Amino acid sequence: QVQFVESGGGLVQAGGSLRLSCAASGSIFSRAAMGWYRQAPGKQRELVAAVTSGGSTNYADSVKGRFTISRDNRKNSVLLQMNSLKPEDTAVYYCKAGIGLVDYWGQGTQVTVSS
Numbered sequence: 001q002v003q004f005v006e007s008g009g010g011l012v013q014a015g016g017s018l019r020l021s022c023a024a025s026g027s028i029f030s031r032a033a034m035g036w037y038r039q040a041p042g043k044q045r046e047l048v049a050a051v052t053s054g055g056s057t058n059y060a061d062s063v064k065g066r067f068t069i070s071r072d073n074r075k076n077s078v079l080l081q082m083n084s085l086k087p088e089d090t091a092v093y094y095c096k097a098g099i100g101l102v103d104y105w106g107q108g109t110q111v112t113v114s115s
Contacts, residue, residue: 009109022095038091
């Protein structure tokens with residue numbers, strides 16, 4: 001069983017920055033592919049950014065150049081640095097760990113960007 005503690009969400013003006021943190025329990029973290037997803041009201045959940053156990057990253061086109069994902073295996077944590085935020089980034093952001101065919105999800109943290 002994996003449990004997450006997500007933090008860093010909140011309200012920010014357009015153009016501002018936030019940093020999301022996801023700390024995971026358990027010994028599987030270093031083997032897990034980690035990702036941040038988001039879900040806006042009335043929309044499907046979508047991938048924002050992901051990082052493999054080896055450190056390779058990929059991003060949604062809408063956040064490339066603005067968001068950066070990183071992981072610290074010593075602290076069992078994954079961070080999402082979000083810069084130049086836009087109102088359309090408003091959503092609940094979820095942390096996910098994937099190991100093989102099994103996914104573990106965090107409870108989500110709200111990010112609201114005002115115009």
